[in-house]
Each structure stands twice: as C-alpha cells, then as structure tokens.
Amino acid sequence: MINIxxxxxxxxxxxxxxxxxxxxxxxFTDHMFIMNYDPQNGWxxxxxxxxxxICLEPSSMVFHYGQEMFEGLKAYKTGDERxxxxxxxxxxxxxxxxxxxxxxxxxxxxxxxxxxxxLVKTDEKWVPTKEGTSLYIRPFIIATDPFLGVRPSxxxxxxxxxxxxxxxxxxxxxxxxxxxxxxxxRAVKGGIGETKTGGNYVASMKxxxxxxxxxxxxxxxxxxxxxKYIEEVGAMNIFFKINGEVVTPALSGSILPGVTxxxxxELCKAWGVPASEKRISIDEIYEAYENGTLEEVFGTxxxxxxxxxxxxxxxxxxxxxxxGKIGDFSRKFYDTVTGIQLGNIKDEFxxxxxx
Amino acid sequence: MINIxxxxxxxxxxxxxxxxxxxxxxxFTDHMFIMNYDPQNGWxxxxxxxxxxICLEPSSMVFHYGQEMFEGLKAYKTGDERxxxxxxxxxxxxxxxxxxxxxxxxxxxxxxxxxxxxLVKTDEKWVPTKEGTSLYIRPFIIATDPFLGVRPSxxxxxxxxxxxxxxxxxxxxxxxxxxxxxxxxRAVKGGIGETKTGGNYVASMKxxxxxxxxxxxxxxxxxxxxxKYIEEVGAMNIFFKINGEVVTPALSGSILPGVTxxxxxELCKAWGVPASEKRISIDEIYEAYENGTLEEVFGTxxxxxxxxxxxxxxxxxxxxxxxGKIGDFSRKFYDTVTGIQLGNIKDEFxxxxxx
Numbered sequence: 001m002i003n004i005x006x007x008x009x010x011x012x013x014x015x016x017x018x019x020x021x022x023x024x025x026x027x028f029t030d031h032m033f034i035m036n037y038d039p040q041n042g043w044x045x046x047x048x049x050x051x052x053x054i055c056l057e058p059s060s061m062v063f064h065y066g067q068e069m070f071e072g073l074k075a076y077k078t079g080d081e082r083x084x085x086x087x088x089x090x091x092x093x094x095x096x097x098x099x100x101x102x103x104x105x106x107x108x109x110x111x112x113x114x115x116x117x118x119l120v121k122t123d124e125k126w127v128p129t130k131e132g133t134s135l136y137i138r139p140f141i142i143a144t145d146p147f148l149g150v151r152p153s154x155x156x157x158x159x160x161x162x163x164x165x166x167x168x169x170x171x172x173x174x175x176x177x178x179x180x181x182x183x184x185x186r187a188v189k190g191g192i193g194e195t196k197t198g199g200n201y202v203a204s205m206k207x208x209x210x211x212x213x214x215x216x217x218x219x220x221x222x223x224x225x226x227x228k229y230i231e232e233v234g235a236m237n238i239f240f241k242i243n244g245e246v247v248t249p250a251l252s253g254s255i256l257p258g259v260t261x262x263x264x265x266e267l268c269k270a271w272g273v274p275a276s277e278k279r280i281s282i283d284e285i286y287e288a289y290e291n292g293t294l295e296e297v298f299g300t301x302x303x304x305x306x307x308x309x310x311x312x313x314x315x316x317x318x319x320x321x322x323x324g325k326i327g328d329f330s331r332k333f334y335d336t337v338t339g340i341q342l343g344n345i346k347d348e349f350x351x352x353x354x355x
Numbered sequence: 356m357i358n359i360x361x362x363x364x365x366x367x368x369x370x371x372x373x374x375x376x377x378x379x380x381x382x383f384t385d386h387m388f389i390m391n392y393d394p395q396n397g398w399x400x401x402x403x404x405x406x407x408x409i410c411l412e413p414s415s416m417v418f419h420y421g422q423e424m425f426e427g428l429k430a431y432k433t434g435d436e437r438x439x440x441x442x443x444x445x446x447x448x449x450x451x452x453x454x455x456x457x458x459x460x461x462x463x464x465x466x467x468x469x470x471x472x473x474l475v476k477t478d479e480k481w482v483p484t485k486e487g488t489s490l491y492i493r494p495f496i497i498a499t500d501p502f503l504g505v506r507p508s509x510x511x512x513x514x515x516x517x518x519x520x521x522x523x524x525x526x527x528x529x530x531x532x533x534x535x536x537x538x539x540x541r542a543v544k545g546g547i548g549e550t551k552t553g554g555n556y557v558a559s560m561k562x563x564x565x566x567x568x569x570x571x572x573x574x575x576x577x578x579x580x581x582x583k584y585i586e587e588v589g590a591m592n593i594f595f596k597i598n599g600e601v602v603t604p605a606l607s608g609s610i611l612p613g614v615t616x617x618x619x620x621e622l623c624k625a626w627g628v629p630a631s632e633k634r635i636s637i638d639e640i641y642e643a644y645e646n647g648t649l650e651e652v653f654g655t656x657x658x659x660x661x662x663x664x665x666x667x668x669x670x671x672x673x674x675x676x677x678x679g680k681i682g683d684f685s686r687k688f689y690d691t692v693t694g695i696q697l698g699n700i701k702d703e704f705x706x707x708x709x710x
Contacts, residue, residue: 024503024504025414025502025503025504026501026502026503028413028414028501032413051413053410053411053412053413054410054411054412054413054418055408055409055410055411056408056409056410056411057408057409058383058387058406058408058409058514058516059380059383059493059516059518062417062418062553063409063417063423063425063495063497063553064423064425064493064495064553064556065553065556065557065560066421066423066552066553066554066555066556066557066558067553067556067557067560068418068419068421068553068557070418070419101561102557102560102561103560103561103564136503138414138419138503140418140419142418146381146383147380147381148379148380148381148491148493148518149379149380150556150559150560150563150589150590151560151563151564152560152564159413161413161414163414163503183545184545184546185543185544185545185546186546187543187546188540188542188543188546188579188580189540189579190538190539190540190579190582191539191540191541191542191543191546191558191579192554192557192558197421197554197557198417198418198419198420198421198422198423198553198554199421199547199552199553199554199555199557199558200421200554201419201420201421201422201505202420202421202422202423202457202547202552202554203421203546203547203554204505205420205422205457205458205505205506205507206456206457206458208505208506209458209506209507224543224544224545224546224579224580225543225579225580227545234505235505
C-alpha cells in the first residue's frame, strides 16, 4: 500500500460561499496530491502538499508531445456528514487503460483510490453540501522529461486537484440542444479515442465553438470512417430510448468507456429495462424520430451525471425529442444515481466508497 | 512590428563541446523567448529572458485538454560566420494553420519570424559549426487558463527555446528500416492530423515502441479509413521514386504539410524531375517493388532533412529498397538542401533568411 506524507498548508484559503453558484472548475482547494515516477524508483514520493504552481522545464515533453491523461470523479457529503466517492476503482481502472495506450506507467488501482481518499480527507471541509453541489476530483498525469524527441517520457508526475462545483450545466436538468457534427472528426478506431487524454479534447474544440455560435450546447460525433455511426457527445456518452429499449453505441475503440455509461447499463439490468450496446447509425435515429418511437435521448458523464437532450440538429433536419422535456427514464436514472451518491438511497450495488 | 525586450542572463552556461556528439534535443541555450496572450491585450509582453522553468497552475488547460502546438526549424552557421534560417516564414504560416484548427489565436508571420531571429541572435554563439550540426529552434504555444472545462483557453504563452544539435539520426545518412503499421492509426480526415500538436505524437508512441522493439527505427502510417493509403512516417513525410518519378501522398487532411516535403517538390520542378502528390496505396508500392520499379524511398523532415529508407516491413513482407543503400536522388537532394542551408550553394530560391 502506498505511503502518503501530508504537509498541511499554513495559509488556508477562505471557503467559497455556497449561496453564489459554484462555477465548474474555477475554484481549487487548499491541497493537492503529487507522486513522481522515474524508471529507478517507479512511482514514488507520494505526498499531499499545499496547492501550488507546478514548475517545469520548457522542454518538458507534456508541452510538446501531448503525453498527458486525466480522470474525473466526485465526492459527495451525505446528510449524516459522511463523504462518499462513487465507483472510484472504475476511474482507476480506466486510468490504467489510458496509461497503457499512451505508454505511461500504470498506477496500482488501490494506490490511485487511496491517493484520492487521502486528499479528499485532508480537504474534507471543502466538500460542499448545497443541493446539486459536490467536490470534483481531477487526477492527471503529465510527462516531464526535458527532451525534444518523440518517444515515451521516462519521468512523470501524477497530480490530483480538487474543485468544489455546482451543476456542470447551470441550466440544470433542462434538456440541452445538440449539434450533430458532419465535418470534423473526434477519433477513429486504432487511434486514442477510447483514452482520456488532452488530444481528444483539443480536437473537439473547433466544432464545439461552431455549435455554440449556432446556439447548441454540445456536439454529437459521428464515426471517422463511415461518418454515420454515432459515437459520443463532447463530454458525455449518449443514450437513446427507442420503443421502450435503451441503446447506446458499443465500445468500438474510439469511444470513451464512461463510468456513468456503465452505471446506466447496470441499472437497466436491475430494473428489467431492455438495454443494449450496438452500432447505431444516425439514419436509424432519424427513422425512429420520424415513426414516433424515439422516446428519450440523454447524455451521461461524471460532471453532469445526466443531460437530457431536447433537440438534435442534423444538417437541415431538427429533431425535437419528447417535446423538449426531460423523459421519465432520464428522471428516474438521475434521481436514483444522485440518491445513491448522496446516501439518500440504499446502495445495493456496492458503488459508494466512504472516505 | 513586434517590440521585443531583452533581459540577458547573468550566469551564462558553458558551451557544450562539439567533439562529443550533440544528442538531439537534450541541451538548451542561455535564453528563451516568451510572449503572452490574453483577450484584452492580444499577444503582448514579447521578451527574451534567461532560460528558466515555467511555473503554471496545476489546473492550466494545457495539462488537461491538450491545447498546445509546436513548430521546428533550424539555424545554420555558414563558412563566413553568417547565421541562416531556412524558410522560416513557412513554419510561421503552418503554425497559424495549426492555431486555426486548435482555436489558438494566430501570430502574425512577421512577428513569429522576428521572435525567432531575435532569440537566435541573442544566443548566436550557441550555433554549432561542426559538420552535420545546427541550432534547433522549437517555438511552441500552451493554453494557460486555470480552468477545468472543455473550451478554448482565453490565455496562452508562446515560447521559443533553442537546442544545439547533431544529426537527428546518429546513424547519419545510412538508410533506416521502417515498420508499416496496420493496427494503430495516427490520424483521420476531419481530425487534427495536419496540425503540429502533441495529440498526434502521443497517439504514435505505442506503435513506435512496438516498431523499435522489432528493430525498426520508425513507423509508416496508413490512412484511418481504408487502412491502405500511405500517410506519413512518425516524424517525417514520405517519398517514393518509382520508375523515374518522385511521388508523395497528397495533403488529404490528415498529413502534416512538411516544409522539407515542399522543398523536395520545388527542387523536382527546378531539376525537371517528374513529381506528383497523389493517393498512394501500400499495394501499389508493393507492386512497384515486385516489378523492380521501386527505385528509392526516403523520409523528409526538418530534424533529419532526409532519411533514406532501406527496408519496409509490411506484415510478413520485407521490401529491401535499392539494396539497402542511399539512392542518387536522395543524395543529391540532401547535398543540395544542406548546401543551401550552410551557404555553400547559391540560394536561387530565396529560401534562406539571414539572422
């Protein structure tokens, strides 16, 4: 088991007021976790230290060759003042899948989880309590060799930072409008689309700006080969409820395997709702829309948990889903998951981990 | 025109000995160029300062969302002690093409070139003179907003660092062995393959490690859609000389538009050598190899200028090119370009720019 040294800050910050909206990802807590990697010592010097700037050589490989990865999860405070994490071992496992693809050394799952727990415990007073709030946890790894040449770095830093957050979408559970992208491509099989790494996100920005300018909040990506199979939304996986069945694109190699995505599929099993992962073309969705069987569309992700989709824009076609209102399945899923996360609903799945 | 303030180091480093090989990208000079961007002031505070670490918030967007880009060019010292750059405005233009795709604010071409010139001038004693050496110039931009959410950053740093280098391939002009990748994909049309950004390089590492382990020095990528059209080599564009004609893959949207690639095409025009950019399948190359018309294969890039390819490994097939020796065209191209770069051959093309 990892041994973590804790150096507390001498100058704690003032806690943000929960009366004002907590803008996602802008406020950070008093401490951060850091662990270094080098070939001789492996991952070493695990420590919680005061939140501070990172100083790197300008030749550090992360600035040039994109060898970086991240994860995202949340901590919640329950009514009886316990702090819960939601399926953190899933993030740790996915982190290692990313690491393997990007030639970054893996971190033992239990060390990853222990690092998260220790940091959250240190900054436990930062876990907000107001409805819809949580403590967002951002683990990430960066390549630090001071070297200009393309090869995996020999040295790395694993860092965790914490940010008290309100809702990811300030508009809350109001359905969002989604733009279906037909010019740009996010990822392709054989590439890095199934990893959580910066390169996938920067690739998405131009399209996202285009969608925002047209009044849409996110982009739905089609596959890079046929340009017709549905992949995922910017920061979310996507689900459709068609004629009573819940469907989502199969993990074909270019889609991020979301923890919330997996949670939907598990809950469908528990609830006896037919659900499947498969290849879904945009034509099929349009057909279902036309014949009136497209009941619900929603995105899932750690940041937002669930985002009902009220409108899909596909070229000159506009698909209004469920009259632009949140559907029953989306509502039930949101209530159940947030209920479990906040300790208000009994966790029969063993998903929550107490800090 | 950009106004650059210069703050010289009080503690200059010892110049590296040119008798030892200068390992590519490991030694850095006394100074660096920095310029900041924010929406109010645009690009501002251009300065040459002592080479030092960069200190950033751990939430800086470059660490999470891969919004980063780079360029690479070289400065050469001539026999009469002048310092020459090679087509630097091409790098500045390509930088802006990358910037546009990645939602990074553009830099005026003349400011980019002026920044390079000013920094090289400041560290002019670092330009090495031994045969095969040069001063490698690495301009790069990183996104610096302290924000965890996917959107283009509002703030950036443009930095230039310098590294005296020997040959990129220590084996020199000896032909290299290339592995043709058929599992992983580097980029796809609609993605970011034609930009010079970290995400493309990290995507290539796993394949490169596999190729190295099998004794190959680089990877040749096939297209991500059909998995049969030739794209580029890890750090180079690729050329084939077939039956007297020079061919290279067309810039289809997923290939980096190399400055040296363009130089080959320009020289072919000047020399009356038939040359074309087109879609080239790996089957065509194998066919040319089988019928004895595959005369030369070579990679081109700023770092190596030219790398003759002596062997291509495609699944269970091994293609030995030109008996594993450097070809006449490759040799003539190398001698001409390096001759122009070093001021030994008259520059009839206006490619060199004196610092």
